[in-house]
Amino acid sequence: MGLDAPPPPPIMSADRALTLLSLLTDAGLDVWVDGGWGVDALVGYQTRDHGDLDLGIVRPDLGAAIDLLGTVGYLVTDDRYRQVTVQLTHAEGHRVDLHPSTPVAGGGTEQTEFDGNTYYIPPPVAGRIGGRAIRCMPLSTQFRTHAGYELRPQDHHDLELLKELPQ
Secondary structure, X not given: OOOOOOOOOOOOOHHHHHHHHHHHHHOOOOEEEEHHHHHHHHHOOOOOOOOEEEXXXXXXXXXXHHHHHHOOOEXXXXXOOOOOOEEEEEOOOOEEEEEEEEEOOOOOEEEEOXXXXXXXXXXXXXXXXXXXXXXXXXXXXXXXXXXXXXXXXXXXXXXXXXXXXXX
Protein backbone atom coordinates (compact mmCIF):
# COMPACT_ATOMS: atom_id res chain seq x y z
CA MET A 1 0.00 0.00 0.00
CA GLY A 2 1.47 3.40 -1.01
CA LEU A 3 1.88 6.36 1.25
CA ASP A 4 -0.53 9.22 0.83
CA ALA A 5 1.04 12.46 -0.32
CA PRO A 6 1.14 15.15 2.35
CA PRO A 7 -1.53 17.82 2.03
CA PRO A 8 -0.52 20.93 0.13
CA PRO A 9 0.67 23.81 2.30
CA PRO A 10 -2.02 26.31 3.27
CA ILE A 11 -2.22 29.36 1.04
CA MET A 12 -2.66 32.94 2.21
CA SER A 13 -4.24 34.35 -0.94
CA ALA A 14 -4.09 38.00 -1.93
CA ASP A 15 -7.86 38.24 -1.40
CA ARG A 16 -7.59 36.81 2.11
CA ALA A 17 -4.65 39.09 2.93
CA LEU A 18 -6.60 42.13 1.73
CA THR A 19 -9.72 41.05 3.64
CA LEU A 20 -7.69 40.73 6.85
CA LEU A 21 -6.03 44.10 6.26
CA SER A 22 -9.44 45.70 5.74
CA LEU A 23 -10.79 44.08 8.90
CA LEU A 24 -7.97 45.61 10.94
CA THR A 25 -7.68 49.00 9.25
CA ASP A 26 -11.46 49.53 9.13
CA ALA A 27 -11.35 49.15 12.92
CA GLY A 28 -8.79 51.96 13.04
CA LEU A 29 -5.79 49.77 13.86
CA ASP A 30 -2.34 50.87 12.71
CA VAL A 31 -0.94 47.92 10.72
CA TRP A 32 1.37 47.46 7.75
CA VAL A 33 2.46 44.45 5.68
CA ASP A 34 5.81 42.78 6.32
CA GLY A 35 7.44 39.48 5.33
CA GLY A 36 6.83 37.81 1.97
CA TRP A 37 3.65 39.71 1.22
CA GLY A 38 5.53 42.90 2.15
CA VAL A 39 8.19 42.07 -0.44
CA ASP A 40 5.50 41.40 -3.05
CA ALA A 41 3.81 44.69 -2.09
CA LEU A 42 7.06 46.57 -2.72
CA VAL A 43 7.49 44.77 -6.06
CA GLY A 44 3.85 45.56 -6.91
CA TYR A 45 2.59 42.08 -7.72
CA GLN A 46 2.48 38.57 -6.26
CA THR A 47 5.67 36.63 -7.02
CA ARG A 48 5.08 33.41 -5.05
CA ASP A 49 2.60 31.56 -2.83
CA HIS A 50 2.38 32.61 0.81
CA GLY A 51 1.35 30.53 3.81
CA ASP A 52 1.07 33.49 6.16
CA LEU A 53 0.61 37.22 6.40
CA ASP A 54 3.18 39.10 8.46
CA LEU A 55 1.91 42.38 9.84
CA GLY A 56 3.68 45.14 11.68
CA ILE A 57 1.42 46.68 14.27
CA VAL A 58 1.80 49.40 16.86
CA ARG A 59 1.99 47.81 20.30
CA PRO A 60 -1.09 49.62 21.69
CA ASP A 61 -3.23 47.92 18.98
CA LEU A 62 -1.95 44.36 19.54
CA GLY A 63 -4.75 43.16 21.85
CA ALA A 64 -7.47 44.60 19.63
CA ALA A 65 -5.91 42.94 16.55
CA ILE A 66 -5.80 39.56 18.29
CA ASP A 67 -9.45 39.94 19.30
CA LEU A 68 -10.55 40.99 15.79
CA LEU A 69 -8.67 38.16 14.11
CA GLY A 70 -10.34 35.80 16.58
CA THR A 71 -13.73 36.84 15.21
CA VAL A 72 -12.76 35.36 11.82
CA GLY A 73 -11.29 32.12 13.13
CA TYR A 74 -7.67 32.89 14.03
CA LEU A 75 -6.43 31.57 17.36
CA VAL A 76 -3.18 32.47 19.10
CA THR A 77 -0.85 29.50 18.61
CA ASP A 78 2.45 31.03 19.76
CA ASP A 79 2.96 34.06 21.97
CA ARG A 80 6.11 32.93 23.80
CA TYR A 81 7.89 36.04 22.51
CA ARG A 82 4.97 38.46 22.73
CA GLN A 83 7.28 41.49 22.69
CA VAL A 84 8.57 40.38 19.26
CA THR A 85 5.86 38.32 17.56
CA VAL A 86 2.47 36.70 18.12
CA GLN A 87 1.42 33.90 15.78
CA LEU A 88 -2.25 33.22 15.05
CA THR A 89 -3.41 30.22 13.03
CA HIS A 90 -6.69 29.58 11.23
CA ALA A 91 -8.30 26.11 11.21
CA GLU A 92 -7.41 25.95 7.48
CA GLY A 93 -3.73 26.22 8.44
CA HIS A 94 -2.72 29.66 7.21
CA ARG A 95 -1.27 32.10 9.72
CA VAL A 96 -1.07 35.73 10.66
CA ASP A 97 2.13 36.78 12.42
CA LEU A 98 1.82 40.06 14.29
CA HIS A 99 5.05 41.97 14.96
CA PRO A 100 4.36 44.68 17.56
CA SER A 101 6.54 47.77 17.76
CA THR A 102 6.43 50.94 19.80
CA PRO A 103 5.62 54.28 18.12
CA VAL A 104 8.39 56.88 18.43
CA ALA A 105 8.27 60.67 18.22
CA GLY A 106 8.68 61.95 14.69
CA GLY A 107 7.26 58.82 13.05
CA GLY A 108 8.27 55.22 12.72
CA THR A 109 8.45 52.63 15.46
CA GLU A 110 10.96 50.75 17.58
CA GLN A 111 11.03 46.96 17.20
CA THR A 112 12.25 44.64 19.94
CA GLU A 113 14.49 41.76 18.87
CA PHE A 114 14.63 38.30 20.45
CA ASP A 115 17.76 39.30 22.39
CA GLY A 116 15.97 42.32 23.91
CA ASN A 117 17.76 44.92 21.78
CA THR A 118 15.68 47.34 19.73
CA TYR A 119 16.01 48.93 16.31
CA TYR A 120 14.24 51.75 14.50
CA ILE A 121 11.72 51.02 11.74
CA PRO A 122 10.99 53.97 9.44
CA PRO A 123 7.32 54.74 8.73
CA PRO A 124 5.51 52.37 6.33
CA VAL A 125 5.69 53.04 2.60
CA ALA A 126 3.23 52.52 -0.25
CA GLY A 127 2.93 49.10 -1.85
CA ARG A 128 0.36 47.08 -3.78
CA ILE A 129 -1.33 43.73 -3.25
CA GLY A 130 -3.81 42.52 -5.84
CA GLY A 131 -3.78 45.97 -7.43
CA ARG A 132 -4.82 47.65 -4.16
CA ALA A 133 -2.64 50.26 -2.46
CA ILE A 134 -1.51 49.18 1.01
CA ARG A 135 1.10 50.23 3.57
CA CYS A 136 4.16 48.02 3.88
CA MET A 137 7.54 47.74 5.53
CA PRO A 138 10.20 49.94 3.89
CA LEU A 139 12.87 48.34 1.73
CA SER A 140 15.68 49.02 4.24
CA THR A 141 13.79 47.22 6.99
CA GLN A 142 12.89 44.31 4.70
CA PHE A 143 16.62 43.75 4.18
CA ARG A 144 17.20 43.91 7.95
CA THR A 145 14.45 41.41 8.74
CA HIS A 146 15.86 38.94 6.21
CA ALA A 147 19.08 38.59 8.22
CA GLY A 148 20.17 36.77 11.35
CA TYR A 149 18.60 33.38 10.64
CA GLU A 150 19.03 30.46 8.27
CA LEU A 151 17.37 31.54 5.05
CA ARG A 152 14.75 29.29 3.44
CA PRO A 153 14.26 29.08 -0.35
CA GLN A 154 11.45 31.67 -0.19
CA ASP A 155 13.73 34.05 1.74
CA HIS A 156 16.39 33.80 -0.97
CA HIS A 157 13.66 34.47 -3.55
CA ASP A 158 12.50 37.54 -1.61
CA LEU A 159 16.03 38.90 -1.20
CA GLU A 160 16.70 38.60 -4.92
CA LEU A 161 13.56 40.65 -5.60
CA LEU A 162 14.53 43.25 -3.01
CA LYS A 163 17.99 43.64 -4.60
CA GLU A 164 16.32 44.50 -7.94
CA LEU A 165 14.32 47.38 -6.45
CA PRO A 166 15.63 50.98 -6.56
CA GLN A 167 17.47 51.70 -3.33
